[in-house]
Amino acid sequence: MTIAAISTAKSPAGIGIVRLSGADSIAVAEKFFRSKSALSDPLNDRKLLYGHFVVEDEIIDEVLAVAFRGPYSYTGEDMVEIQAHGGSVGLERILSAFIDGGCEAAMRGEFTKIAFLNGKLDLTEAEAIVDMIEADSVSSQRQSARQLTGHLYRKIEDFRRRLKDTLAHLVADIDFSTEEVEPVDTSLLENTTEELLGEMKALLKTFKRGKMIQDGIATSIIGKPNVGKSSFLNAILREDKAIVTEIPGTTRDVLEASYSLDGIHLRMQDTAGIRETEDLVEKMGIERALKSMDTADLIIAIFDASRPLDVEDLKIIEGIRDKRVICLLNKQDLGSVVTVSDLEKYFPGAVLETSLIRQEGLKAVEDLIESWFLSGEVAADEVQIYSLRHKNLLSAAIESMEKGRDDLMAGIGLDLAEVYFEDAFIKLGEITGQTAGEEVLDHVFSKFCIGK
Numbered sequence: 001m002t003i004a005a006i007s008t009a010k011s012p013a014g015i016g017i018v019r020l021s022g023a024d025s026i027a028v029a030e031k032f033f034r035s036k037s038a039l040s041d042p043l044n045d046r047k048l049l050y051g052h053f054v055v056e057d058e059i060i061d062e063v064l065a066v067a068f069r070g071p072y073s074y075t076g077e078d079m080v081e082i083q084a085h086g087g088s089v090g091l092e093r094i095l096s097a098f099i100d101g102g103c104e105a106a107m108r109g110e111f112t113k114i115a116f117l118n119g120k121l122d123l124t125e126a127e128a129i130v131d132m133i134e135a136d137s138v139s140s141q142r143q144s145a146r147q148l149t150g151h152l153y154r155k156i157e158d159f160r161r162r163l164k165d166t167l168a169h170l171v172a173d174i175d176f177s178t179e180e181v182e183p184v185d186t187s188l189l190e191n192t193t194e195e196l197l198g199e200m201k202a203l204l205k206t207f208k209r210g211k212m213i214q215d216g217i218a219t220s221i222i223g224k225p226n227v228g229k230s231s232f233l234n235a236i237l238r239e240d241k242a243i244v245t246e247i248p249g250t251t252r253d254v255l256e257a258s259y260s261l262d263g264i265h266l267r268m269q270d271t272a273g274i275r276e277t278e279d280l281v282e283k284m285g286i287e288r289a290l291k292s293m294d295t296a297d298l299i300i301a302i303f304d305a306s307r308p309l310d311v312e313d314l315k316i317i318e319g320i321r322d323k324r325v326i327c328l329l330n331k332q333d334l335g336s337v338v339t340v341s342d343l344e345k346y347f348p349g350a351v352l353e354t355s356l357i358r359q360e361g362l363k364a365v366e367d368l369i370e371s372w373f374l375s376g377e378v379a380a381d382e383v384q385i386y387s388l389r390h391k392n393l394l395s396a397a398i399e400s401m402e403k404g405r406d407d408l409m410a411g412i413g414l415d416l417a418e419v420y421f422e423d424a425f426i427k428l429g430e431i432t433g434q435t436a437g438e439e440v441l442d443h444v445f446s447k448f449c450i451g452k
């Protein structure tokens with residue numbers, strides 16, 4: 001079967017690409033591509049040829065075409081690309097010609113699925129392609145580019161190789177122990193298992209940060225009414241986004257805005273001021289504020305430094321003590337009665353003074369966020385995970401390893417330990433796709449777009 005799809009966006013664009021993959025790719029493309037030198041000439045393999053795409057004597061477009069003979073192609077099969085002008089109508093006409101010429105319309109992710117099945121890439125690399133396409137910040141694009149080039153794959157493969165070694169020793173010991181009465185010394189196995197477990201746990205730990213880079217940092221701006229929350233949002237966005245008035249209770253609904261700080265994506269939520277109120281609408285707004293606060297990765301808690309902290313401020317502080325919080329003592333221009341040290345006891349190193357009406361103190365806020373979330377840009381050789389699928393499988397592998405290790409240490413059931421280690425091995429293989437069943441593949445590739 002030969003498949004065909006438009007691989008570029010269906011909107012006005014300089015160039016658009018239609019791709020074919022499968023044994024008939026070159027023959028089908030030849031029916032429509034007219035050029036000085038034939039696409040089917042093996043000497044033209046992977047060479048960009050100039051010509052015209054012609055259907056029933058009508059020139060559809062002036063195009064470039066290239067043939068990749070398998071296995072040296074993206075999918076590993078024979079492939080052809082027609083590089084035409086962008087815009088949907090022309091590309092659709094080229095695609096219909098291929099369908100009429102005997103090709104099947106490709107399904108979501110089908111090119112990449114074929115590439116995976118032909119061993120061109122593993123599952124983590126394939127998944128990284130979708131993430132790369134969807135990346136909305138430099139750091140998330142960088143993270144997927146690293147996974148796309150095999151960083152995670154190599155790490156998991158290393159784990160699998162070591163686990164396989166452990167298994168081999170274990171099996172040897174099991175055989176041995178049936179002949180001997182003496183118990184087998186498993187201390188060496190215990191050591192290597194412990195070491196591997198440590199590395200697996202370290203990788204698991206990178207998930208939180210990796211996911212934050214991938215999805216952005218959910219940032220919730222909270223505080224009593226009128227302290228300057230909306231002023232903060234506007235100041236940091238450098239845009240008059242939220243309504244600011246001197247009336248307490250101005251913001252009712254949650255207002256969302258995105259902000260990119262040196263390549264990291266902050267998803268900011270300005271919320272209603274928190275206080276006791278009888279006003280129904282305001283009450284609902286406050287409920288939303290509390291929810292935003294609960295789900296946030298980062299909280300910007302704002303206080304009016306020109307007035308003493310009151311019970312409501314303290315209630316807010318109580319509610320966020322175990323979270324990642326940056327406190328702003330705002331309205332410094334009015335003179336301050338609350339000091340940094342008053343709040344430092346709750347949030348050490350995280351209290352800053354601002355005068356948002358004068359745009360003062362913003363830089364320090366940005367610097368602190370950067371130092372928390374960007375500190376030591378991931379080292380070039382450090383691998384991190386960001387996908388929930390990988391995290392769940394890695395956790396499951398670790399759990400099995402721990403059970404196996406416990407059995408080893410207890411000196412009981414070497415064969416039980418073997419079963420657990422085998423299970424961990426399979427879980428790791430599901431990450432890279434070596435031991436992934438059809439449902440896993442369907443799930444992964446259904447997230448792709450057509451033509452990828």
Ligand SMILES: Nc1nc2c(c(=O)[nH]1)N(C=O)[C@@H](CNc1ccc(C(=O)N[C@@H](CCC(=O)O)C(=O)O)cc1)CN2
Pocket residue numbers: 017068071072073074081120
């Ligand atoms: N025009 C175009 N641009 C594109 C793609 C494409 O398919 N077409 N890609 C599609 O996603 C990405 C590039 N990825 C690719 C990955 C592998 C091969 C390939 O031909 N691999 C062969 C030969 C490798 C080599 O020459 O060393 C192979 O793996 O055997 C091509 C593109 C991004 N840009």
Ligand SMILES: Nc1nc2c(ncn2[C@@H]2O[C@H](COP(=O)(O)OP(=O)(O)OP(=O)(O)O)[C@@H](O)[C@H]2O)c(=O)[nH]1
Pocket residue numbers: 223224225226227228229230231232243244245246247248249250251252271272273274330331332333334354355356357358
């Ligand atoms: N003097 C002074 N006034 C400020 C400062 N920051 C904000 N304000 C003023 O305080 C008032 C309330 O500001 P907002 O940004 O609307 O406060 P808020 O926290 O969003 O208030 P609600 O939406 O009602 O909860 C406005 O009149 C602002 O101009 C500041 O640093 N100094």
Ligand SMILES: [Mg+2]
Pocket residue numbers: 229230231242243250251270271273
């Ligand atoms: Mg507001």
